[in-house]
Structures are given as structure tokens and as C-alpha cells.
Amino acid sequence: MTTFVYDVTMTCSGCSGAVTRVLTKLQGVDKFDVSLETQKVTVESATLSQDEILAVIQKTGKAAKVAA
Amino acid sequence: MTTFVYDVTMTCSGCSGAVTRVLTKLQGVDKFDVSLETQKVTVESATLSQDEILAVIQKTGKAAKVAA
Numbered sequence: 001m002t003t004f005v006y007d008v009t010m011t012c013s014g015c016s017g018a019v020t021r022v023l024t025k026l027q028g029v030d031k032f033d034v035s036l037e038t039q040k041v042t043v044e045s046a047t048l049s050q051d052e053i054l055a056v057i058q059k060t061g062k063a064a065k066v067a068a
Numbered sequence: 069m070t071t072f073v074y075d076v077t078m079t080c081s082g083c084s085g086a087v088t089r090v091l092t093k094l095q096g097v098d099k100f101d102v103s104l105e106t107q108k109v110t111v112e113s114a115t116l117s118q119d120e121i122l123a124v125i126q127k128t129g130k131a132a133k134v135a136a
């Protein structure tokens with residue numbers, strides 16, 4: 001299991017809810033957390049790569065990058 | 069050229085900005101309008117189908133459907 005952390009710009013609960021919905025639907029995600037307060041998205045997966053998850057998050061149209 | 073109209077739940081400018089970004093990147097879109105006020109997204113395309121565009125809008129994680 002690997003944990004990946006992303007910085008994602010989310011400005012309201014509609015934004016964080018949208019990210020939550022796409023991660024809920026994404027096969028291979030074992031656990032995730034979306035924080036509107038910290039603007040961080042944490043994803044645990046045994047099968048997906050960091051870039052595969054980033055690509056799905058970016059499809060939401062939010063500015064997203066791997067957290068430093 | 070066909071014009072398609074969708075109802076999309078957007079609650080802040082971050083939400084509408086996200087939809088704007090994905091439509092800007094979508095090949096085959098000739099013109100579009102995203103309205104936070106009316107919760108409508110209007111897309112003009114000569115090549116994409118109603119369902120193809122809907123699928124891309126839904127990838128943002130927003131609740132979206134073809135407008136009645």
C-alpha cells in the first residue's frame with residue numbers, strides 16, 4: 001500500500017465534494033481523504049501510481065499537483 | 069454545429085472555473101458558456117455528441133445532466 005498526497009485547489013464544499021465523488025468511483029483506491037481546510041488530498045492505493053491518480057484528480061478541472 | 073445545454077451543480081467560482089478548464093481543453097468544442105448563476109453549461113460542437121460532452125463534464129465530479 002502506498003500513500004500519495006496532492007495539493008488541490010478547492011474553494012468550497014462543492015469543489016471538495018467533486019473530488020470526493022471521483023475518488024469514490026476510482027477503482028484501486030483503498031482509502032482517501034479530501035481536506036478543504038488544508039487543500040490536501042491523500043490517497044492510499046496498492047495498484048495505482050502517483051501519476052495515474054493525479055491524472056484523475058486533474059480531470060476534475062482543479063489545479064492539482066503532487067505535494068512537496 | 070449543434071448546441072447542447074446541461075444542468076450542472078456549481079456552488080462557487082472554483083466549481084465553474086473547473087468546468088471551464090475541462091471544456092477549454094476538450095477537442096471538438098467550438099464555443100461554450102458556463103453560468104454559475106443559472107447552473108447551465110452550453111456547448112457548441114460540430115463533432116462531439118451530447119453524451120460524449122456529458123461524460124467529460126461528469127468527470128469533474130459535478131452532478132450534471134442534459135437540460136430538459
